[in-house]
Amino acid sequence: MQIMDIFSIDFPLLRPHCGIPLGNGSMGVLVWGDESRLCLTVNRSEYWDHRQGECVLPGQSYKDLIEIYENPDPLSDPDESFVHKTMPINHAKDGIRWVPTRLPVGRFELILKSGFSLHKAILEYDSGALVINAGDAELRISQSLKSHILLIEDTKNIVVGIKCRPAWEWVGKTLAKVGFDAPEILNGRNRYGWRQSCPEDPGITALCRKTSFGYSLTLDLDGEPAAAVEPEAVKSETATWWGKYWSEVPEISIPDVFLNKFYKFAMYKFACATYPAGAACSLQGPWHEEYQMAQWSGDYHFNVNIQQIYTLAFSTGRFEHLMPLFNMLESEPFQNIMRNNAKNLFGIDDGLLMTHAVDDRGMQCGGVGAGSVLDFACGGWTAQLYWLYYKYTLDRDFLKKRAYPFICGIMRVLEESLEEYNGRISIPLSISAEYGVEFDINRPGRNWDRRTGRNPSYQLACAHMLADILLDCSRILGVEPKPVWVDMKKRLPKYTLTGAPDEERIAIWEGQDLDVCHRHHSHLACIYPFDSLGEWDDEDRRIIENSIDHWIAIGMGEWSEWCYPWAAIIQARLGFREAPAVLLGIWKELFVNEGWATVYLPKFRGLSALRRADMLKPKDTSEIMQLDGTMGGATAILEMLVHQKGDTVYVFPAVPIQWKNISFKNVCLPGAFLVGAKRKNGQIETISVKSLKGGQLKIRFGGHPTKIVDFNPGEEKLVL
DSSP states (O other), X not given: OOSOSEEEEESOBOSGGGSEEEEOSSEEEEEEEOSSEEEEEEEETTOEEOTTOBOOXXXXXXXXXXXXXHSOXXXXXXTSOHHHHHSOOOOOBTTBOOOOEEOOOEEEEEEEOTTOXXXXXEEETTXXXXXXXXTTEEEEEEEOSSSXXXXXXXXXXXXXXXXXXXXXXXXXXXXXXXXXXXXXXXXXXXXXXXXXXXXXXXXXXXXXXXXXXXXXXXXXXXXXXXXXXXXXXXXXXXXXXXXXXXXXXXXXXXXXXXXXXXXXXXXXXHHHHHOTTSOOOOTTTTOOOSSSOOGGGGOEETTTHHHHHHHHHHHTTOGGXXXXXXHXXXXXXXXXXXXXXXXXHHOOSSOOOOOSEEOTTSOBSSOSXXXXXXXXXXXXXXXXXXXXXXXXXXXXXXXXXXXXXXXXXXXXXXXXXXXXXXXXXXOOSBOOTTTTOSOOTTSOSOOXXXXXXXXXXXXXXXXXXXXXXXXXXXXXXXXXOOHHHHHHHHHXXXXXXXXXXXXXXXXXXXXXXXXSOOSOOGGGTTTTTSOOSOSOOHHHHHHHHHHHHHHHHHOOTTOOTTHHHHHHHHHHHTTOSSHHHXXXXXXXXXXXXXXXXXXXSOSSXXXXXXXXXXXXXXXXXXXXXXXXXXXXXXXXXXXXXXXXXXXXXXXXXXXXXXXXXXXXXXXXXXXXXXXXXXXXXXXXXEEEEEESSOEEEEEEETTOOOEEEEEOTTOEEEOO
């Protein structure tokens, strides 16, 4: 029996992101409404306008950027940064700067018969079906996993009308300015809907049809074959898949009602967003509200956000859910763009340079500048996902054919960036993700001159992580390691330092301390996500302790919804017992809305100064849902219960003393291990480990010395 067999929420649900999400990784539906109407906000992950994507152009070389940075023009405007001089951004057209973007589709409103009103939405986890209670009647909604069809069973015929509301109603003026035509309304006998064309990309057709069981809703891109509707087959296939899914994902039981419930709901949402037969998951997955254009283009942010979403796949054993992402990254268009970027910036043919905010073809959406081009960790953190897939599955064929080539291509960019410097090797110019864009009362404006520097600690940690990975790959695959990887481990600093000798701490880059509240915890990446220090020696520990104290002192007043889980994981890796749960409690109050979606903007003022003007806008016209906070939150909960740091597994490393009774099972670990544990009355009672492939596990718990346990393939042992 799972902790929660259903998720229920009362009507009214007055905004799309307060509703219940349904999805198959490609088609997404948000179900919400008031007492008399049920709203279905629909979208498709693949529905893009790809025009005006950017990439690194010929003549935009890394050496030239270094020269411009080291010899700035004293007469230039601060906003005309060195990257803007050589990497022009798309010009606005009719007051709109248009870039590749996911597009809103619209919604269907189901009008109820007089005398019926909506009371409760009940999501049945085991079947994946959503039951809408309307007093003496109900609507049962099922999302097909194999096709772009939504079934709405209405056995008592309580729906008396369908209102079609294309997104054009809200964003049509914007779309018309950039070449879109108004949608074609397709209402006719027993069908309701519209078709929205696009200037260059496939258009989309949204149709709701009356059927013998109620209604079927389809959402098809131009050129897709129409899917046949077989209701019983759809429901049976869907229930079978969800039943298997829940039998395999980890179960947890902790004495925090919210975290228990949130973890389960996050695992449901993760499956809907990353379904293996769907598209790669972007910032909002297959969902998108109809009342505004996509924030950040609804794109793939590779400087933290996409990695946060997909990292949840590892501890939960959902490895096949990574395949849409890997397939996108290895697609010919995406590979061509990354190779083009590396060729133009570094003059190499075998490199892969990933910019930070891209569409599903790899073209930059967020402007070509320092934050996009000089963040080599975008590719490095993504390469780590490939390595972790191997580490958790031990799939040697995947390592050889897919992971190793991708990681080598990413590493080539870092290799080319290195130079000799003061007797060591150095990264002469790079960034620490998004540092320098925060508000600084002493430095008004965008502060582009503070966005770059030598040896950012973030990039150093990434380089060491990649070098370790590639040296391990060489041993596993029996190939000769490149000398530069060995040299990086010997002569590239682990991090950059600042502060007095007795107060040394990790710097952003050379000469730049953490001096403003920063939502990216990038300079601490050697702790997490890159875990690049191995076993910490006394010097590492002293520097890390100083760095953490300084990080805490600077504060969290500009953190967004994905920053809190990241911070909680760092705290868990440090063995903090109380702080991670407290931090997630604050996060819940600030960034989890009444529909259990994580939203970018804080719900109220007083604890966060993030984008105050936007925070004060009406939520029904400006709320931004993102999945990074949801999946990051679930990952943080599991990290508090068990994680591996270095080569050692820690059980219950970061749970509050007040959590006397806790249990978990089926959490996956590197090396193809499954672990479960139970704590009763404040004492660890049992720890069981199953090895799928055989091997050795180092494990620590309850203050005991490290225990080393050997396993045969398929063997399960009680470690305690």
